[in-house]
Amino acid sequence: METANPIRGEASVKIGAIDFRIAVTFSGLARLSQALGAKTIDEIYARLLGFEPKAVACAVRCLIVVDDADQLDALVAKILDDSNISIADQASWRDAVEVALAGHIEAGRIRRDERTANDIASDAVLGKPVSPS
Helix, strand or coil, X not given: CCCCCHHHCEEEXXXXXXXXXXXXXXXXXXXXHHHHCCCCHHHHHHHHHCCCHHHHHXXXXXXXXXXXXXXXXXXXXXXXXXXXXXXXXHHHHHHHHHHHHHHHHHHHHHXXXXXXXXXXXXXXXXXXXXXXC
8 A cells, every 4th residue: 555645635543453545635525525415515524523323434435536437346356345344443543533624725725825824934944845826
């Protein structure tokens, strides 16, 4: 498995014995919203962090990042198998959702260069690379 890239809104997550990556993308959120009948990102976020079973099951399918698309169905089935997933996975899931969502938001902010003058000055003084606007 490749390492998660938080700049792309990705996060590593472990459910049971299975390590995989999720990524928060707008299209993934749209699919998840439709599957859940959710109207707002706040509702989706609360349901994911609350480890609502249907929300988690749908999110695994909508947000998973796979190296081989042909293995998607088998991997999702393995992750969601009752012998693998349990409420004990809530903390790992919550951490991954928070990292992925924060990465997605930060990537969008950087693309729009919505930094304050203080952020720009701080980045320049600290020698951080300038993002394209």
